[in-house]
Amino acid sequence: MAAYAALAFLSLLWGTSFLLIKIAARLFDPFGFALARVxxxxxxxxxxxxxTGGVWPGRRPGLWRKLIALSLFGQVVPFLLLGKAAQMTTSADMALMMGASPIFVFLAARFVRSGDRWTLLAALGLALGFAGVGLALWSPTTPTAVAAHPAEGRALALLAAFCYAMSTLLSGAATREIGAVKAVAASMTLSTLALAAIDAAFGARPSLATILAAPPGPILAMVALGVFNTALGYFAYFRLVASEGPTFASLNNYIVPLIGVMGGALALGEPVALAAWAGLALVLTGVALTGRSLRAAR
Structure with a gap:
């Protein structure tokens, strides 16, 4: 039960993040958004x-290579992609695309020693989840003021989901070696340095007057997104990967769409196509089957 409670807590943090991303994107361009968040x-x-005690992992060349890769796949690239996707489609669309992450983990884990023992029931659950995401991805799209380019936005969010999947496999090794706090703090610091350089080269930073004149909503959304949905969320995620394995931890991305769709519909009035709801039903069935099978195998 503790593992499922941790999974639900993580899903709540990351499911609500897309609502905050959509709000914060009203003020920040994709480069500034990614830098501010991290x-x-x-x-x-x-x-x-x-x-709570030291945060820096020390001089370990092999470890730092893992942390750099973790920073790129877990934060730098997906944060940039989601910052751009938020300008093109709805928060519900972005959340739905995260449902593909467990499938990517499953496929990539075939080439690394992830610690998961697989069954036919787990494979069936993942297949149902993947079918649900596919149904949501290809549901009819109509450009609106809040979703000017929905298909392109979904594609960027799907690519971000792939990056998150790769980071899942990387985070397990780093967490086991130095602990969740050090792994998250070090990778986030590396991401901040990388994104600061990118933003300096390509970003269009708002002036101080623009920031001061901006409504408080985007600023407050960014602070909440950084502290709770990112810092606390990644800490909980790394802990779950270390204790339950990468595929079980990635199942949060099957629950995230439900929270993201509901948040976008209730808070922002975003429309949700019938095909997206049908896809979501398949996703939730998939997570139930896969989670039960993986827990039993472990």
Missing amino acids: GVASAALLIAGAL
Whole structure:
């Protein structure tokens, strides 16, 4: 039960993040959005780590290569992709695309030693989840003011889901070696440095006057996104990967669409196609089958 409670908590954090992403994107361009999100999260993690004991992993060349890869696949690239996707489609669409992440983990785990023992029931559950995501991805799209380019936005979010899947496999090894706090803090700090350089080269940073004149909604959304949905979310995620395995941890991405769709519909009035709801039903059936099978195998 503890594992499922941790999975539900993580899903709640990441499911609500797409609503906050959509709100924050009203003020920040994709480069500034990614930098602000990871910068807030990094600061929160460094402060938390300093209060609980050291946060820096030390000089371990092999480990730092893992952390750099984790930073790129887990934060830098997907945060940029989602920042752009938020300008093109709805928060519900972005959340739905996250449902493909467990499938990517399943496929990639065939080439690495992930620690998961597979059954036909798990494979069936993942297949149902993948079918549900496919149904949601190809549901009819009509450009609107809040979703000017829905198909392209979904594709960017799907690519972000692939990056998250690759980071899942990387995070397990780093967490087992140095613990969740150090792994998250170090990777977030590396991401902040990388995104600061990218933003300096390509970003269109708003002026101080623009920021001061902006409504408080996007600023508050970014702070909440960085502290809770990113810093706390990644800490919980790394802990879950280390304790239950990468595929079980990635199942949060089957629950995230439900929370994301409901959040976007209730808070922002975003329309949700009937095909998307049907796809979501398949996704939830898939997570129930896969989770039960993986837990029993472990």
